[in-house]
Amino acid sequence: MTLSQTSEKTPVEKTGVPIAIRNVSKVFGEGGDNPFRAMGPVDIDIPAGQFISVVGASGCGKSTLMLMVAGLMKHSTGEILCDGKAVTKPITNVGIAFQDHLLLEFRTAFDNVMLHADIRGLDRQMIADRARDLFAQLRLEHAMDKYPRQLSGGMRQRVSLIRTLVHEPDVILMDEPFGALDALTRLQVRTDLEQLWLRRRPTVIFITHSVEEAVGLSDRIIVMSPSPGVVVDDITVTLPRPRPIVLGDAPDFASYVDRIHQHFERMGVLHGITPQTKIAS
Structure with a gap:
């Protein structure tokens, strides 16, 4: 059975909340002699109940973005709205997971x-x-x-x-939560996460270095440039759910992976890729 033949169960009512990230940037050392722009400006609108992944090279500001959405780090410019309310302090109706289980x-x-x-x-x-x-x-x-x-x-x-x-929680923020796991365990936990998310569909921002993992989990994938990170592509993933544990080489899966890899090659993050598809404009 191919991905396009997989049927999705009747969707449940989405319980997440919308998140709006508008002209947001982060500069470290503001007011000092050597300020460092780590990220942005970035504009992302996330509807309630959507699962988005953010991919990009190390140091592009993925984790910084997540911490600013959580209200655990102040943004330098712009505004972040969670359920229509400005994020000026840590939000409470949130679940956060990091690479270390803690x-x-x-x-x-x-x-x-x-x-x-x-x-x-x-x-x-x-x-x-x-x-x-x-x-x-x-x-x-x-x-x-x-x-x-x-x-x-x-x-x-x-x-x-x-x-x-x-x-x-209405919002789930995850920063490389499977990064320390072996490949087979990552496959299983990825499937577990999708099944749990489908029960209620909270709004999820998932930070990962794994392109395949992002495609396997996401409704949308935000591709960021190297530092200072800005959005270079916003990809809607239309693969039906629930998705199989092994996505394999199905053309509809591979096309998303190729598109992201080509961005990374163009930006110098990856080298030596033979393009199979053209990047959508």
Whole structure:
């Protein structure tokens, strides 16, 4: 079966919120002798419930952009709106995942997930019920009472994913969350993430270096230039969902990958690629 023959399940109502990034840039060392423009200006509008990936060379400002959307870093110019409200401080209805799982070694997997209830003062029974449901969906019931040191890398990252999603945030921000995993585990966790996202469809900004991973997960892919990072392409991915765990060499998948790789070759990020398709204007 090809990707184009794969049927998508009836979509659920989108529960995410829109995000608007307008003329946003980041300059480090403003007012000093050697200011450094790390990113921008960037303009991106993200509808509620959309899954977007941001790809680009190291140092292009991908992670900086995510931190500014979260309100954890101030932007130098422009404005960021989350659900129509200006982001001037850390937003609260958000789940954030990083490359490092950041699990506390002295708490079990289940207790790590329950941190949201403890810190946010949420209903513990409600969060516990959601946590057990997510552990079951990710086939981790047997790991709930184990400590991080007793889990494999893939299991720890799944626990981190549960912790990111358990309070059902409207916005999910993920910075290379699968970067430390081996190739086979990345495939499985990528599929797990898509299945969990399809349940509610929060708005997702996913930072990755993997072009194939971006195509496999995204509704849109934002391609950024080397520093200072600006948007050089905004690609809508129309592959049907749910997507197969192995995307393979299907032409409709390969065309997206080729398009992004050609941008990287043109910008000097990659060298020696033989173009198979032309970059869409």
